[in-house]
Amino acid sequence: MAKTKSAFFCQQCGYETPKWTGKCPSCGAWNSFVEEVVQRDDKTRPGTGWDEDANSKKEQRKAHKLDEVIHVQEMRMPAPDSELNRVLGGGLVPGSVILVAGDPGIGKSTLFLQCALNWKNIVTLYVSGEESAQQIKMRAERIGTTNNNLYILTATDTQTLFQEVKKIKPNLLIIDSIQTLESPMVESAAGSVSQVRECAAELQRFAKASNIPVFIIGHITKDGSIAGPKVLEHMVDTVLQFEGDRHYAYRILRTLKNRFGSTSELGIYEMVAQGMRPVTNPSEILLSQHDEPLSGIAIAAIMEGMRPLMIEVQALVTQAVYGTPQRTVSGLDPRRLQLLLAVLEKRGGFHFGSKDVFVNIAGGMKVEDPSIELALVCALLSSYEDKALPSNICLVGEIGLSGEIRAVNRIDQRIAEAEKLGMDAIFIPKVNGKGLEDKFKIAVKTVNKVEDVYKMLF
Secondary structure, eight states, rough: OOOOOOEEETTOOOEEEEEOOOOOTTTBSSSSSSEEEOOOOGGOOOOTTTTHHHHHHHHHHOOOOOSSOOOOOOBOOSSOOOOHHHHHTBBTTTOOEEEEETTTTHHHHEEEEHHHOTTTTTTTEEESSSSOOOHHHHHHHTTOOOTTTTTOOOOBHHHHHHHHHHHHOOEEEEEEEEEGGGGGOOSSOSSSSHHHHHHHHHHHHHHHTTTOEEEEEBBOOOOOOOOOTTHHHHHHHHHEEOOOTTTSSSEEEEEEEEETSSSEEEEEEETTTTTEOOOOOOOHHHHOOOOSOOTTTEEEEEEETTEEEEEEEEEEEEESSSSSOOOOESSSSSSHHHHHHHHIIIIIIIOOOOOEEEEEEGGOOOOGGGGHHHHHHHHHHHHHHHOOOOOOOOEEEETTTSSBBBBBBBBBHHHHHHHHHSSSSEHHHHHHGGTTTTTTTTTEEEEEEEHHHHHOOO
């Protein structure tokens, strides 16, 4: 049996040294060296050659022409959760490895225990290294669902894990969490970079050899990135980010990487006493109801992946009290706000240079779609003029540096969503207005420049 050897690598630049050192000689980073395995005995590696014979392994090692490869249509496993189905691209692909990361207490364990409980027709093995079986039982009773095909394993050793998998033969494996697993192939403690990478590699080999999908729950660091080596995100097939504010009841499951579907999808959940409730119509919860018109509020029609959303943009413009005006933004890119304020000052003559500007996206959402800019500009002008926008209108459009309103994609879906929510009118770019005559019941108004919007609304 080959002897296991290890070396120390810098997490920042990859510099290798045989012993640990405090400062990297190459890049100068402090405390960046971690122990990594550089040589091991592959014959004793757990999970290698899972249910494979020698002939199939020899076939896999041969080179094939691309035309000779037989394409087999993958049959997806539809999840019992509509929002999880959406972010996975239509269901769970057999043999796929999905990494799910999020803040502590955001609801990762609750979501996937609930998913395992509702998946009645398949055998699921839920591996927990953070909770006891009694704690998981208490959570399951709170969710209020039972499943005879769900098995619970409270272990952290990968050898024990694979032995139980051989006995149970599950159709789905859930790991909570990857930072608690330990592999006998690595001497370092659980949660270290080398342990996380080795355990993830064993799970990946198991998933590909057995064609069993694996959910891996992971931690995140204090700066919001996924804990562990960056190679962990490269090894898995799908990366999901579970995010949300603890002060809000809503959680967002966002796709960061997906080899089997779109990378811009998101699912919305509401945290209730019985677990995570999928929100099928998020536009209604993202729009707050007002008894009377208020200035500084505009409704934007945005797209998150294939899903149209109506969200409320709130802006407050006040006279600056201190020497330097404040620019406070929540849910948007602050640099984009600076650009729009410069456009309004240069092209429209509005003096925002002496004003404090505060912008917020209602509901705790984070928006990257540039089509929100027209609604943001109208919210700023509404607060600047202290005049409320007409009720039941929404806006969509990207603002150029010369003040023109640029075209956006999927305009039909945005208009249909606005019509479904009972909006009276929608303002869209003039370029997108071609061919939309008499297609919708809602009033569709086309605008070419910011000045046109200002004249029509104010």
